[in-house]
Amino acid sequence: MPEPNQELVLDRLIHEPGRLAILTVLSSVKSADFVFLQRTTGLTKGNLSSHLTKLEEAGLVQIEKRFVLKKPNTSVELTKVGRKRIAEHWSRLDRLKNLAQPHPQE
Amino acid sequence: MPEPNQELVLDRLIHEPGRLAILTVLSSVKSADFVFLQRTTGLTKGNLSSHLTKLEEAGLVQIEKRFVLKKPNTSVELTKVGRKRIAEHWSRLDRLKNLAQPHPQE
Protein backbone atom coordinates (compact mmCIF):
# COMPACT_ATOMS: atom_id res chain seq x y z
CA MET A 1 0.00 0.00 0.00
CA PRO A 2 1.93 3.03 -1.16
CA GLU A 3 0.39 6.26 0.12
CA PRO A 4 -1.22 7.63 -3.05
CA ASN A 5 -0.45 11.32 -2.32
CA GLN A 6 -4.03 12.55 -2.31
CA GLU A 7 -2.90 16.00 -3.35
CA LEU A 8 -2.12 14.72 -6.83
CA VAL A 9 -5.19 12.68 -7.64
CA LEU A 10 -6.81 14.00 -10.81
CA ASP A 11 -10.56 14.06 -11.18
CA ARG A 12 -11.42 12.37 -14.44
CA LEU A 13 -14.65 14.31 -14.77
CA ILE A 14 -12.67 17.53 -15.03
CA HIS A 15 -9.52 16.14 -16.62
CA GLU A 16 -11.19 14.86 -19.78
CA PRO A 17 -9.87 17.06 -22.61
CA GLY A 18 -13.23 18.35 -23.83
CA ARG A 19 -14.44 19.26 -20.36
CA LEU A 20 -11.10 20.68 -19.31
CA ALA A 21 -11.34 23.00 -22.29
CA ILE A 22 -14.94 23.97 -21.54
CA LEU A 23 -14.24 24.69 -17.89
CA THR A 24 -11.05 26.57 -18.64
CA VAL A 25 -12.77 28.79 -21.16
CA LEU A 26 -15.63 29.39 -18.75
CA SER A 27 -13.22 30.36 -16.01
CA SER A 28 -12.21 33.42 -17.99
CA VAL A 29 -15.69 34.78 -18.62
CA LYS A 30 -18.89 35.44 -16.71
CA SER A 31 -20.88 33.29 -19.09
CA ALA A 32 -20.71 31.84 -22.56
CA ASP A 33 -23.28 30.47 -24.93
CA PHE A 34 -23.33 27.16 -26.76
CA VAL A 35 -22.11 28.47 -30.07
CA PHE A 36 -19.24 30.40 -28.50
CA LEU A 37 -18.14 27.33 -26.56
CA GLN A 38 -18.29 25.23 -29.67
CA ARG A 39 -15.97 27.64 -31.48
CA THR A 40 -13.49 28.03 -28.68
CA THR A 41 -13.27 24.36 -27.74
CA GLY A 42 -13.55 22.86 -31.22
CA LEU A 43 -16.01 20.24 -29.99
CA THR A 44 -18.88 19.00 -32.12
CA LYS A 45 -22.38 19.99 -31.06
CA GLY A 46 -23.19 16.50 -29.92
CA ASN A 47 -20.17 16.16 -27.73
CA LEU A 48 -20.42 19.65 -26.36
CA SER A 49 -24.03 18.98 -25.47
CA SER A 50 -23.31 15.78 -23.59
CA HIS A 51 -20.30 17.21 -21.79
CA LEU A 52 -22.38 20.17 -20.66
CA THR A 53 -25.05 17.81 -19.38
CA LYS A 54 -22.46 15.95 -17.32
CA LEU A 55 -20.98 19.12 -15.96
CA GLU A 56 -24.42 20.36 -15.00
CA GLU A 57 -25.32 17.09 -13.29
CA ALA A 58 -22.08 17.34 -11.35
CA GLY A 59 -23.00 20.85 -10.26
CA LEU A 60 -20.00 22.48 -11.92
CA VAL A 61 -21.92 24.63 -14.35
CA GLN A 62 -25.31 26.27 -14.48
CA ILE A 63 -27.22 26.24 -17.74
CA GLU A 64 -29.99 28.53 -18.87
CA LYS A 65 -32.00 28.07 -22.01
CA ARG A 66 -33.94 30.84 -23.66
CA PHE A 67 -34.87 32.05 -27.09
CA VAL A 68 -32.93 34.94 -28.52
CA LEU A 69 -34.11 36.36 -31.82
CA LYS A 70 -36.44 33.38 -32.06
CA LYS A 71 -33.50 30.98 -31.88
CA PRO A 72 -32.68 28.68 -29.01
CA ASN A 73 -29.84 30.03 -26.92
CA THR A 74 -28.03 28.05 -24.26
CA SER A 75 -26.07 30.10 -21.81
CA VAL A 76 -23.54 28.44 -19.51
CA GLU A 77 -21.62 29.66 -16.52
CA LEU A 78 -19.52 28.11 -13.80
CA THR A 79 -21.07 27.61 -10.41
CA LYS A 80 -19.09 28.65 -7.35
CA VAL A 81 -18.13 25.02 -6.87
CA GLY A 82 -17.15 24.70 -10.52
CA ARG A 83 -14.91 27.73 -10.34
CA LYS A 84 -13.19 26.31 -7.31
CA ARG A 85 -12.77 22.86 -8.78
CA ILE A 86 -11.25 23.95 -12.08
CA ALA A 87 -8.77 26.20 -10.26
CA GLU A 88 -7.88 23.35 -7.94
CA HIS A 89 -7.43 21.03 -10.91
CA TRP A 90 -4.94 23.35 -12.54
CA SER A 91 -2.98 23.61 -9.36
CA ARG A 92 -2.85 19.84 -9.07
CA LEU A 93 -1.53 19.69 -12.60
CA ASP A 94 1.09 22.24 -11.62
CA ARG A 95 2.15 20.14 -8.68
CA LEU A 96 2.37 17.06 -10.87
CA LYS A 97 4.42 18.93 -13.45
CA ASN A 98 6.77 20.15 -10.77
CA LEU A 99 7.57 16.62 -9.78
CA ALA A 100 9.57 16.66 -12.97
CA GLN A 101 12.06 19.33 -11.91
CA PRO A 102 12.64 18.51 -8.27
CA HIS A 103 16.46 18.98 -8.14
CA PRO A 104 16.45 22.15 -6.03
CA GLN A 105 19.11 22.09 -3.31
CA GLU A 106 21.40 19.33 -1.94
CA MET B 1 -16.95 23.61 -39.07
CA PRO B 2 -15.11 25.59 -36.45
CA GLU B 3 -11.33 25.35 -36.88
CA PRO B 4 -10.33 23.08 -33.99
CA ASN B 5 -7.01 24.85 -33.22
CA GLN B 6 -4.72 21.88 -33.73
CA GLU B 7 -2.19 23.34 -31.31
CA LEU B 8 -4.49 22.55 -28.42
CA VAL B 9 -5.55 18.99 -29.16
CA LEU B 10 -4.64 16.73 -26.27
CA ASP B 11 -3.46 13.19 -26.86
CA ARG B 12 -5.54 10.91 -24.69
CA LEU B 13 -2.81 8.29 -24.56
CA ILE B 14 -0.60 10.75 -22.71
CA HIS B 15 -3.30 12.74 -20.97
CA GLU B 16 -4.72 9.83 -18.98
CA PRO B 17 -3.86 10.58 -15.33
CA GLY B 18 -1.91 7.40 -14.62
CA ARG B 19 0.21 7.69 -17.75
CA LEU B 20 0.67 11.42 -17.37
CA ALA B 21 2.10 10.71 -13.92
CA ILE B 22 4.35 7.92 -15.17
CA LEU B 23 5.71 9.97 -18.04
CA THR B 24 6.18 13.05 -15.92
CA VAL B 25 8.12 11.14 -13.29
CA LEU B 26 10.22 9.51 -15.99
CA SER B 27 11.01 12.86 -17.53
CA SER B 28 12.95 13.82 -14.42
CA VAL B 29 15.17 10.75 -14.24
CA LYS B 30 17.33 8.65 -16.53
CA SER B 31 15.42 5.51 -15.64
CA ALA B 32 13.14 4.16 -12.95
CA ASP B 33 12.11 0.69 -11.91
CA PHE B 34 8.65 -0.74 -11.43
CA VAL B 35 8.59 -0.45 -7.67
CA PHE B 36 9.80 3.14 -7.71
CA LEU B 37 7.16 4.09 -10.26
CA GLN B 38 4.50 2.41 -8.22
CA ARG B 39 5.46 4.46 -5.16
CA THR B 40 5.73 7.76 -6.94
CA THR B 41 2.58 7.44 -9.01
CA GLY B 42 0.39 5.66 -6.45
CA LEU B 43 -0.87 3.23 -9.09
CA THR B 44 -1.61 -0.40 -8.29
CA LYS B 45 0.72 -2.99 -9.77
CA GLY B 46 -1.91 -4.17 -12.20
CA ASN B 47 -2.65 -0.76 -13.56
CA LEU B 48 0.96 0.29 -13.65
CA SER B 49 1.75 -2.85 -15.60
CA SER B 50 -0.90 -2.30 -18.22
CA HIS B 51 -0.13 1.39 -18.60
CA LEU B 52 3.54 0.55 -19.12
CA THR B 53 2.60 -1.98 -21.77
CA LYS B 54 0.58 0.64 -23.62
CA LEU B 55 3.35 3.19 -23.39
CA GLU B 56 5.84 0.67 -24.69
CA GLU B 57 3.60 -0.34 -27.58
CA ALA B 58 3.26 3.33 -28.44
CA GLY B 59 7.03 3.70 -28.47
CA LEU B 60 7.12 6.24 -25.65
CA VAL B 61 9.08 4.15 -23.17
CA GLN B 62 11.66 1.42 -23.33
CA ILE B 63 11.41 -1.44 -20.86
CA GLU B 64 14.13 -3.81 -19.72
CA LYS B 65 13.56 -6.84 -17.54
CA ARG B 66 16.30 -8.52 -15.56
CA PHE B 67 16.83 -10.22 -12.26
CA VAL B 68 18.45 -8.25 -9.48
CA LEU B 69 19.25 -10.07 -6.26
CA LYS B 70 17.25 -12.98 -7.61
CA LYS B 71 14.17 -10.82 -7.93
CA PRO B 72 12.56 -9.66 -11.14
CA ASN B 73 13.38 -6.05 -11.88
CA THR B 74 11.66 -3.97 -14.52
CA SER B 75 13.51 -0.88 -15.57
CA VAL B 76 11.77 1.82 -17.58
CA GLU B 77 13.00 4.86 -19.40
CA LEU B 78 11.62 7.34 -21.87
CA THR B 79 12.52 6.97 -25.50
CA LYS B 80 13.60 10.05 -27.41
CA VAL B 81 10.11 10.26 -28.86
CA GLY B 82 8.57 9.83 -25.42
CA ARG B 83 10.64 12.64 -23.99
CA LYS B 84 9.56 14.91 -26.79
CA ARG B 85 5.89 14.00 -26.54
CA ILE B 86 5.54 14.52 -22.80
CA ALA B 87 7.25 17.91 -23.04
CA GLU B 88 4.95 18.85 -25.89
CA HIS B 89 1.94 17.73 -23.90
CA TRP B 90 2.83 19.96 -20.99
CA SER B 91 3.23 22.90 -23.28
CA ARG B 92 -0.16 22.27 -24.81
CA LEU B 93 -1.63 22.22 -21.34
CA ASP B 94 0.07 25.53 -20.67
CA ARG B 95 -1.43 27.02 -23.78
CA LEU B 96 -4.87 25.76 -22.80
CA LYS B 97 -4.50 27.18 -19.32
CA ASN B 98 -3.46 30.51 -20.70
CA LEU B 99 -6.70 30.76 -22.62
CA ALA B 100 -8.16 31.48 -19.23
CA GLN B 101 -6.34 34.79 -18.66
CA PRO B 102 -6.40 36.32 -22.11
CA HIS B 103 -7.24 39.98 -21.23
CA PRO B 104 -3.86 41.45 -22.23
CA GLN B 105 -4.17 44.77 -24.11
CA GLU B 106 -7.13 46.64 -25.65
Added chain:
DNA sequence: TCAACTAGTTTGTACTACAAACCTGAGGAG
Protein backbone atom coordinates in the same frame (compact mmCIF):
# COMPACT_ATOMS: atom_id res chain seq x y z
C1' DT C 1 6.33 -29.14 2.75
C1' DC C 2 3.97 -25.40 2.91
C1' DA C 3 2.95 -20.62 3.90
C1' DA C 4 3.81 -16.07 2.80
C1' DC C 5 6.14 -12.59 0.26
C1' DT C 6 7.83 -9.90 -3.85
C1' DA C 7 7.23 -8.53 -8.36
C1' DG C 8 4.80 -8.56 -11.59
C1' DT C 9 0.74 -10.08 -15.67
C1' DT C 10 -3.90 -11.26 -17.33
C1' DT C 11 -8.75 -10.87 -17.50
C1' DG C 12 -13.88 -9.40 -17.04
C1' DT C 13 -16.62 -5.80 -16.62
C1' DA C 14 -18.56 -1.45 -16.04
C1' DC C 15 -18.11 2.97 -17.81
C1' DT C 16 -17.91 6.58 -21.22
C1' DA C 17 -16.55 9.51 -25.22
C1' DC C 18 -17.59 9.98 -29.72
C1' DA C 19 -19.93 9.97 -34.30
C1' DA C 20 -23.99 9.75 -36.40
C1' DA C 21 -28.75 10.05 -36.40
C1' DC C 22 -32.37 12.58 -34.87
C1' DC C 23 -35.41 16.66 -33.33
C1' DT C 24 -37.67 21.24 -33.55
C1' DG C 25 -38.81 25.72 -34.96
C1' DA C 26 -37.83 29.57 -38.33
C1' DG C 27 -37.26 31.46 -42.64
C1' DG C 28 -37.21 31.42 -47.58
C1' DA C 29 -38.59 29.76 -52.49
C1' DG C 30 -42.13 28.86 -55.63
Added chain:
DNA sequence: CTCCTCAGGTTTGTAGTACAAACTAGTTGA
Protein backbone atom coordinates in the same frame (compact mmCIF):
# COMPACT_ATOMS: atom_id res chain seq x y z
C1' DC D 1 -49.91 26.61 -48.42
C1' DT D 2 -45.89 22.95 -49.14
C1' DC D 3 -41.44 21.85 -49.38
C1' DC D 4 -36.40 22.83 -48.33
C1' DT D 5 -32.84 23.97 -45.69
C1' DC D 6 -30.71 25.94 -41.91
C1' DA D 7 -29.50 26.89 -36.87
C1' DG D 8 -29.13 25.11 -32.60
C1' DG D 9 -29.28 21.76 -30.24
C1' DT D 10 -30.28 16.36 -28.02
C1' DT D 11 -30.30 11.29 -28.11
C1' DT D 12 -28.41 6.88 -29.06
C1' DG D 13 -25.26 2.72 -30.38
C1' DT D 14 -20.97 1.20 -30.20
C1' DA D 15 -16.20 0.71 -29.79
C1' DG D 16 -12.53 1.40 -26.63
C1' DT D 17 -10.44 1.40 -22.20
C1' DA D 18 -9.22 1.89 -17.15
C1' DC D 19 -9.64 -0.50 -13.21
C1' DA D 20 -10.07 -4.20 -9.61
C1' DA D 21 -9.51 -8.70 -8.82
C1' DA D 22 -7.62 -12.95 -9.88
C1' DC D 23 -3.71 -15.16 -11.29
C1' DT D 24 1.53 -16.54 -12.04
C1' DA D 25 6.17 -17.55 -10.76
C1' DG D 26 10.25 -17.45 -8.22
C1' DT D 27 12.30 -16.86 -3.15
C1' DT D 28 12.72 -17.19 1.54
C1' DG D 29 11.65 -18.91 6.10
C1' DA D 30 9.78 -22.15 9.56
